[in-house]
Amino acid sequence: MVARFMSLKEAVASCVKDGDTISMEGFTHLIPHAAGHEIIRQGIKDLTLIRMTPDMIYDQLIGAGCAKKLVFSWGGNPGVGSLHRLREAVQEHWPHKLEIEEHSHAAMANAYDAGAAGLPCAVFKGYRGAELPRVNPNIKFIKCPFTGESLAAVPSIRPDVTVVHAQKANKKGDVLFEGIVGVQKEAVLAAKKSIVTVEEIVDDFGDISSNAVMLPNWAVTAIVEIPGGAHPSYAQGYYKRDNAFYKAWDPIARDREAFLAWIEEHVMNGGPEDFAAKREANKG
Amino acid sequence: MVEYTPTEMMTVSAARALKNDDVCFVGIGMPSAACNLARLTHAPDITLIYESGTIGTKPDVLPLSIGDGELCETALNTVPVPEMFRYWLQGGKISVGFLGAAQLDKFGNINTTVIGDYDNPKVRLPGGGGAPEIATSCGEVFLVMKQSKRGFVEKIDFVTSLGHGKGGDDRASYGVDTKGPSRLITDLCIMEPHPVGKQFVVTSIHPGVTREEIIENTGWTVEFADKVAETAIPTEKELQVLRELHARTAKAHAGQQ
Numbered sequence: 001m002v003a004r005f006m007s008l009k010e011a012v013a014s015c016v017k018d019g020d021t022i023s024m025e026g027f028t029h030l031i032p033h034a035a036g037h038e039i040i041r042q043g044i045k046d047l048t049l050i051r052m053t054p055d056m057i058y059d060q061l062i063g064a065g066c067a068k069k070l071v072f073s074w075g076g077n078p079g080v081g082s083l084h085r086l087r088e089a090v091q092e093h094w095p096h097k098l099e100i101e102e103h104s105h106a107a108m109a110n111a112y113d114a115g116a117a118g119l120p121c122a123v124f125k126g127y128r129g130a131e132l133p134r135v136n137p138n139i140k141f142i143k144c145p146f147t148g149e150s151l152a153a154v155p156s157i158r159p160d161v162t163v164v165h166a167q168k169a170n171k172k173g174d175v176l177f178e179g180i181v182g183v184q185k186e187a188v189l190a191a192k193k194s195i196v197t198v199e200e201i202v203d204d205f206g207d208i209s210s211n212a213v214m215l216p217n218w219a220v221t222a223i224v225e226i227p228g229g230a231h232p233s234y235a236q237g238y239y240k241r242d243n244a245f246y247k248a249w250d251p252i253a254r255d256r257e258a259f260l261a262w263i264e265e266h267v268m269n270g271g272p273e274d275f276a277a278k279r280e281a282n283k284g
Numbered sequence: 285m286v287e288y289t290p291t292e293m294m295t296v297s298a299a300r301a302l303k304n305d306d307v308c309f310v311g312i313g314m315p316s317a318a319c320n321l322a323r324l325t326h327a328p329d330i331t332l333i334y335e336s337g338t339i340g341t342k343p344d345v346l347p348l349s350i351g352d353g354e355l356c357e358t359a360l361n362t363v364p365v366p367e368m369f370r371y372w373l374q375g376g377k378i379s380v381g382f383l384g385a386a387q388l389d390k391f392g393n394i395n396t397t398v399i400g401d402y403d404n405p406k407v408r409l410p411g412g413g414g415a416p417e418i419a420t421s422c423g424e425v426f427l428v429m430k431q432s433k434r435g436f437v438e439k440i441d442f443v444t445s446l447g448h449g450k451g452g453d454d455r456a457s458y459g460v461d462t463k464g465p466s467r468l469i470t471d472l473c474i475m476e477p478h479p480v481g482k483q484f485v486v487t488s489i490h491p492g493v494t495r496e497e498i499i500e501n502t503g504w505t506v507e508f509a510d511k512v513a514e515t516a517i518p519t520e521k522e523l524q525v526l527r528e529l530h531a532r533t534a535k536a537h538a539g540q541q
Contacts, residue, residue, distance in 0.1 A: 053413075106416070109368070125374050
């Protein structure tokens with residue numbers, strides 16, 4: 001089945017349901033913030049959130065009460081400090097208890113790769129001498145059947161739904177990613193369903209490298225055009241990372257009331273159309 | 285007389301540890317400043333790699349996050365994150381990993397996970413990110429960290445990333461054949477592992493710093509080498525390049541809203 005063009009509301013309503021395992025990826029770049037807001041607006045609950053770097057996007061989902069569990073490898077606001085909503089969920093169980101499953105980046109990158117490859121687990125040289133295997137039962141060690149070398153194994157990541165942001169889709173629904181491409185392709189291919197939000201839909205991609213990172217339309221479930229939809233992260237070629245907003249997030253997230261007021265104003269009373277102005281403001 | 289801060293002395297000393305032909309996996313924060321200072325001074329051909337997948341990056345300003353656009357736009361090439369960790373890091377292509385820490389012990393084991401108990405933490409830190417495998421897969425590891433009793437402890441609360449384990453040849457018992465932490469650069473001194481015991485030994489003291497200050501700011505019993513050098517002060521050129529880099533960075537990060 002080929003990808004369908006949808007509104008964000010329709011895409012989230014048709015692909016994401018309570019209790020799902022969801023991966024929203026983007027390594028600093030192309031983080032699908034507009035889609036995160038839509039999940040909060042639709043009041044989706046009990047999600048298992050997977051993401052290598054659960055920065056502001058998951059701080060918002062966790063604080064808004066959408067998450068039951070977080071699977072991650074680095075949880076902070078890069079260069080700024082802690083994720084206060086994540087920290088409060090872990091330390092004080094607000095708005096409710098949050099289960100965590102913690103890995104290293106290498107483990108999660110390998111687990112996405114294994115998920116995309118249809119494997120049940122990922123095997124790699126990792127966690128040697130590290131303590132995470134003591135607290136995370138999903139980290140085991142196996143012996144190479146050929147050499148006897150001890151190798152780390154983690155379950156592959158196979159989300160119910162993956163949500164990513166990309167620069168472009170063409171009219172047929174093929175998707176083009178450029179710049180820091182992170183684990184987006186692997187995360188989409190590992191998932192049962194996928195939503196890709198894009199900066200723009202174009203007639204054709206023009207003169208691009210034959211090695212460009214692409215997802216053909218039959219590998220994606222839903223495509224939504226949202227100019228600026230990655231703000232305050234960035235979309236290379238369209239707008240820069242709004243580092244000032246990442247810094248401004250710290251005092252907002254630090255205080256429950258300030259956080260709830262921000263969610264009310266910008267998420268509950270906002271919509272995907274608000275992101276275009278952010279794109280303009282951060283062209284730089 | 286050249287004037288400089290202890291942090292500048294630390295960053296300059298850390299930068300000097302890098303060579304022009306190094307391939308360096310760069311941690312965010314202090315390591316990023318040191319690695320780029322090296323590139324902008326004595327090591328113009330150094331290959332800097334960030335875990336976001338950027339290879340051979342030459343940023344004009346320091347990234348706030350490990351995947352800022354600046355890193356990709358100035359890189360030789362940008363690869364997917366699984367490729368970065370599988371081929372380049374695990375594959376043994378990287379000579380130096382440059383890391384910071386929240387807590388460190390005398391064997392260079394690193395904690396960036398929790399202060400207190402894992403299930404009931406006093407402070408939840410960001411976690412390991414790339415560090416657990418950077419610490420074991422890079423040829424050697426340089427550590428840079430401001431010295432304090434809170435950070436330099438006898439026993440870390442959680443071993444996020446392996447250093448020399450319990451010392452001696454303990455590191456190798458985990459199946460790790462890389463060198464591990466070979467240099468620790470602080471705002472007070474430089475330490476290197478004892479050739480046999482692998483505990484850190486002070487080998488160079490920054491000008492104006494006393495042995496007592498180092499002892500007071502360290503949670504383990506400090507050892508000094510038989511011959512302790514005095515670290516060369518930052519040159520005017522090093523300070524100028526570092527200050528200009530920080531000024532460009534501050535301007536770039538404040539300029540957006």
